[in-house]
Amino acid sequence: MFRLLKRKLLQRTSDHKDEAKAGNDYAHIKLDIKLDDNLNRIRNILGESNDVIIREMKIGRNSNIDAAIVYIDGLVDRNLINHDILQPLMFNLPLIRDNVNQKHASLIEFFKSTVLTVGQITESEDMVTIISDVLSGNIAILAEDTAEALLIDAKGWEKRGIEEPGNEVSVRGPKESFTETLRTNTALLRRKIKDPRLTFQNLQIGERTKTFVTVVYIKGITQENLITEINQRLKRINTDAILDVGYIEQYIEDAPQSLFPTVGISERPDVTAAKLLEGRVAILVDGSPMALTMPFLFLEGFQNPDDYYTRPFFATMIRWVRLLGFLLSIYLPGLFVSLSAFHPELFPTELLVSVAAAREGIPFPVVLEALLMLLLFEILREAGLRLPRPLGQAVSIVGALVIGQAAVSAGLVGAPMVIVVATTAITSFLVVSYADTGVLFRLLMVIVSGFLGLFGMVLFSLEILSHLVSLRSLGVSYLSPLVPIDFKSFKDTFIRAPLWAMDNRPESLAPLDKKRQAPNLMPRASKSSQTGREKP
Amino acid sequence: MFLEKGKISNFQLGLLIIGFVFGSSVIISPGQGAGHDAWISVALGLMESLLIVWIFTTLAKQFKGMTIVEINSLVYGKILGTCISLLFIWYLFHLGAMVLDNYASFFKLEIYANTPRIIIILALVLVCISTVGRGIEVLARCSAILVPITILIAIADSALIIPQIDLKNLLPVLDVPISQILWAGHAAASFPFAESVAFLMVLAFVDITENVSANFLKSLLIVGIILIIVVARNFAVMGPMAAITNYPSYLLAQAIDIGEVLTRLEVLIAVNLITMGFIKVSVLLYGTVLGLAQVLNLHSYRPIILPIGILMAILALTTFGNSVNMLNFAQKGYPVYAAFFQIGIPLITLVVAKLRKLNPTGGSKA
Amino acid sequence: MIFLLLVGFGIMALIQVPALVRKRWWKELICYSLLWLTGLALSVIISMGIIIPPISAVLNKYITSALGL
Numbered sequence: 001m002f003r004l005l006k007r008k009l010l011q012r013t014s015d016h017k018d019e020a021k022a023g024n025d026y027a028h029i030k031l032d033i034k035l036d037d038n039l040n041r042i043r044n045i046l047g048e049s050n051d052v053i054i055r056e057m058k059i060g061r062n063s064n065i066d067a068a069i070v071y072i073d074g075l076v077d078r079n080l081i082n083h084d085i086l087q088p089l090m091f092n093l094p095l096i097r098d099n100v101n102q103k104h105a106s107l108i109e110f111f112k113s114t115v116l117t118v119g120q121i122t123e124s125e126d127m128v129t130i131i132s133d134v135l136s137g138n139i140a141i142l143a144e145d146t147a148e149a150l151l152i153d154a155k156g157w158e159k160r161g162i163e164e165p166g167n168e169v170s171v172r173g174p175k176e177s178f179t180e181t182l183r184t185n186t187a188l189l190r191r192k193i194k195d196p197r198l199t200f201q202n203l204q205i206g207e208r209t210k211t212f213v214t215v216v217y218i219k220g221i222t223q224e225n226l227i228t229e230i231n232q233r234l235k236r237i238n239t240d241a242i243l244d245v246g247y248i249e250q251y252i253e254d255a256p257q258s259l260f261p262t263v264g265i266s267e268r269p270d271v272t273a274a275k276l277l278e279g280r281v282a283i284l285v286d287g288s289p290m291a292l293t294m295p296f297l298f299l300e301g302f303q304n305p306d307d308y309y310t311r312p313f314f315a316t317m318i319r320w321v322r323l324l325g326f327l328l329s330i331y332l333p334g335l336f337v338s339l340s341a342f343h344p345e346l347f348p349t350e351l352l353v354s355v356a357a358a359r360e361g362i363p364f365p366v367v368l369e370a371l372l373m374l375l376l377f378e379i380l381r382e383a384g385l386r387l388p389r390p391l392g393q394a395v396s397i398v399g400a401l402v403i404g405q406a407a408v409s410a411g412l413v414g415a416p417m418v419i420v421v422a423t424t425a426i427t428s429f430l431v432v433s434y435a436d437t438g439v440l441f442r443l444l445m446v447i448v449s450g451f452l453g454l455f456g457m458v459l460f461s462l463e464i465l466s467h468l469v470s471l472r473s474l475g476v477s478y479l480s481p482l483v484p485i486d487f488k489s490f491k492d493t494f495i496r497a498p499l500w501a502m503d504n505r506p507e508s509l510a511p512l513d514k515k516r517q518a519p520n521l522m523p524r525a526s527k528s529s530q531t532g533r534e535k536p
Numbered sequence: 537m538f539l540e541k542g543k544i545s546n547f548q549l550g551l552l553i554i555g556f557v558f559g560s561s562v563i564i565s566p567g568q569g570a571g572h573d574a575w576i577s578v579a580l581g582l583m584e585s586l587l588i589v590w591i592f593t594t595l596a597k598q599f600k601g602m603t604i605v606e607i608n609s610l611v612y613g614k615i616l617g618t619c620i621s622l623l624f625i626w627y628l629f630h631l632g633a634m635v636l637d638n639y640a641s642f643f644k645l646e647i648y649a650n651t652p653r654i655i656i657i658l659a660l661v662l663v664c665i666s667t668v669g670r671g672i673e674v675l676a677r678c679s680a681i682l683v684p685i686t687i688l689i690a691i692a693d694s695a696l697i698i699p700q701i702d703l704k705n706l707l708p709v710l711d712v713p714i715s716q717i718l719w720a721g722h723a724a725a726s727f728p729f730a731e732s733v734a735f736l737m738v739l740a741f742v743d744i745t746e747n748v749s750a751n752f753l754k755s756l757l758i759v760g761i762i763l764i765i766v767v768a769r770n771f772a773v774m775g776p777m778a779a780i781t782n783y784p785s786y787l788l789a790q791a792i793d794i795g796e797v798l799t800r801l802e803v804l805i806a807v808n809l810i811t812m813g814f815i816k817v818s819v820l821l822y823g824t825v826l827g828l829a830q831v832l833n834l835h836s837y838r839p840i841i842l843p844i845g846i847l848m849a850i851l852a853l854t855t856f857g858n859s860v861n862m863l864n865f866a867q868k869g870y871p872v873y874a875a876f877f878q879i880g881i882p883l884i885t886l887v888v889a890k891l892r893k894l895n896p897t898g899g900s901k902a
Numbered sequence: 903m904i905f906l907l908l909v910g911f912g913i914m915a916l917i918q919v920p921a922l923v924r925k926r927w928w929k930e931l932i933c934y935s936l937l938w939l940t941g942l943a944l945s946v947i948i949s950m951g952i953i954i955p956p957i958s959a960v961l962n963k964y965i966t967s968a969l970g971l
Contacts, residue, residue, distance in 0.1 A: 452648075452656075483681060835925075839931075
């Protein structure tokens with residue numbers, strides 16, 4: 001234990017930069033003139049896997065020039081190789097030597113400009129680029145006597161098609177969701193925003209996974225320093241693997257020790273596009289069907305795409321229902337526990353009688369009972385997520401019968417407690433973004449209530465309020481526009497003002513282009529369409 | 537000094553002052569000792585404190601961006617200034633402990649008879665400690681949310697009790713001996729209005745210092761009027777009982793019963809107390825910790841918040857001994873004791889500063 | 903009770919002292935230790951039942967006797 005203390009006392013932040021760079025010992029190798037040397041090096045680096053295909057061939061009029069293509073089977077589109085690379089190279093190159101000497105600087109340049117009938121070609125002489133491109137689904141073409149390689153984008157692997165979003169269901173809106181392929185996702189965003197100023201910045205993060213990450217923003221709306229800050233944070237990431245957008249989230253979030261998320265995640269392109277249009281920055285990760293948006297403010301969690309696709313009165317009412325549900329899901333168990341244990345006089349008299357009757361004969365104190373039920377609910381929920389489909393029925397029956405009926409009859413829990421926990425469970429699904437936060441919050445609230453009743457609950461809420469007030473997401477105050485108060489942005493918080501009234505973008509993100517639409521857009525009938533007013 | 541980088545706006549400062557002054561007056565009515573003319577005493581106290589506050593704000597405006605500790609060392613020189621600052625810091629610390637004790641006594645008496653006092657005190661102190669650790673800006677923002685809610689509840693409370701008001705209880709006016717009224721008036725000035733001397737540690741961080749005095753006075757007026765109404769209402773509804781009960785506002789709220797639906801509103805009063813008590817103790821804790829850090833020239837006030845908070849809790853446990861002592865002190869000793877810190881130190885500092893024709897050289901944001 | 907106090911104060915120190923030492927803020931460390939020790943001493947004394955003279959009551963006595971209120 002003293003060693004631990006000593007280490008903590010003398011700890012200095014060490015520089016891990018050199019440690020994480022594994023397997024980059026081919027960093028400075030450039031290509032050689034001799035084809036065989038290059039191919040041997042590539043074979044050494046890529047190893048013995050049998051999906052690494054190195055196809056050697058002879059091209060030219062007299063079949064006297066050695067060439068080879070390198071690719072990973074499974075990542076590339078086979079048709080493209082056969083028709084657009086091998087065919088031109090092998091069949092249609094009669095005059096290659098003469099052409100090279102007369103017009104083109106090199107063989108490779110000749111291929112690129114005249115021969116190969118493919119869309120995306122780049123050239124490189126650096127082994128790192130070549131290897132990383134081949135591993136990403138490109139094809140490398142090398143030739144004898146040339147110290148350059150051509151890299152052709154030929155990505156064509158099996159992927160999931162565009163499906164309905166599983167987690168964020170919208171009744172009226174579009175039913176597309178992101179998929180695992182980065183290019184599909186960027187295309188989905190492009191379809192929503194056809195503005196030429198929509199910018200995609202590419203990075204590769206992760207020493208071993210070398211995952212493609214794209215930072216998306218709209219130039220001219222998004223504040224410059226938000227983009228710079230995000231880029232800085234992304235550059236700081238120095239890890240082996242980025243397997244999902246969640247990894248990126250955990251490396252760049254503002255408050256890793258807080259219960260509340262400071263990064264927004266969505267699997268819908270329309271939601272992401274709307275956030276981009278307000279001035280946020282989105283991050284797409286190859287291999288993950290979710291997009292990350294920053295900054296994320298507290299009130300965004302209560303916004304739903306359906307709010308904007310329906311008319312304002314209903315949308316506002318649903319927002320209030322959502323807020324109420326959220327508050328219920330957090331406070332109800334704690335409230336019940338504190339009233340039962342500390343302030344029974346606050347129950348209306350008839351209710352008090354039934355609650356007291358239900359509590360009769362239950363061996364646990366209310367706090368334990370509540371904690372047990374909440375934990376049980378979490379177990380059910382988690383099991384329900386993971387179980388194989390045929391068993392779904394069994395679990396719901398077990399859950400309902402065992403807990404609901406039998407436990408109450410056996411006197412293990414009281415019926416009011418079951419009602420409380422059931423209500424909590426249902427309302428916890430109202431606000432998707434804060435579902436995990438809510439779980440923790442709820443448990444802590446119950447524990448605090450068990451200690452100090454209502455007083456404890458209020459104090460804990462004060463502590464959370466103070467924490468929320470101090471939280472910032474990418475420099476923007478988490479509770480804007482409530483704190484600091486900005487009445488102009490209230491149009492989209494607890495109410496949802498009609499679309500034609502929301503002329504400006506929310507101030508909290510300080511967008512460079514404040515105006516969203518022209519003023520005075522309230523719909524009204526034009527003079528010519530007014531019937532019943534014919535002149536006599 | 538780099539100790540506090542946050543800035544608060546005038547609006548937030550105003551709400552913070554309201555929250556602070558409202559503090560424990562949610563349940564402990566000012567103007568004790570003047571019987572049913574207490575509302576007159578409160579009005580007198582308000583007027584007296586407006587004058588006192590004028591002294592603070594003049595000091596703050598002359599020495600922009602400097603807290604009272606820095607002003608003291610500038611005006612009196614290092615050694616004497618440090619001594620006076622330490623005295624002032626002691627006052628803030630002691631006041632914080634007294635507020636905590638008032639507060640814990642209320643909860644122990646009315647609601648949690650079985651919980652040990654120290655737990656109640658510690659629970660609040662821990663929340664205050666973590667909030668102070670986040671800086672004055674967070675505190676100001678919290679008050680911006682909490683104070684309007686409190687004011688609404690206070691007004692609603694008073695409005696709902698109107699059916700039970702019997703103005704005859706306030707008559708005859710001014711039949712309490714004038715000396716008692718005046719003394720109670722001064723007591724009302726020292727608790728709670730002029731306790732805002734604590735803000736001499738906070739005024740340095742307001743972004744526009746010119747409007748500070750108007751703001752301060754406005755806030756005091758708002759709180760003052762609310763308190764006058766509250767005190768008058770207490771006596772109007774309960775008659776002479778209001779002078780005897782420990783917590784008249786709480787008792788009053790228990791009497792509200794509109795259509796058998798709006799009952800149990802005293803819970804809201806208790807919640808009000810928690811939030812306003814939180815603000816008051818946090819400001820006092822902040823003043824103490826920042827003052828100590830400035831006196832000792834520390835890098836940051838964050839490490840010492842926790843031990844000072846714990847010490848404040850311990851002092852709260854032992855400072856009064858029993859509630860008789862507390863009432864006695866509140867009526868007799870405190871107005872004198874506090875006057876030294878609320879009026880004495882600022883006034884003398886202002887006079888000396890004027891005599892020495894000082895100009896401020898540095899500032900808290902230098 | 904005293905054990906709880908010791909644990910509480912111990913946890914407090916364990917959390918805050920390493921950070922101070924790492925940053926080499928000696929003045930803050932001394933100040934912190936003094937306050938910590940005072941707190942520990944006072945809480946142990948109180949929990950042992952020894953009554954500390956209530957400060958406000960003492961002040962009150964002096965003030966009222968001096969001014970004859």
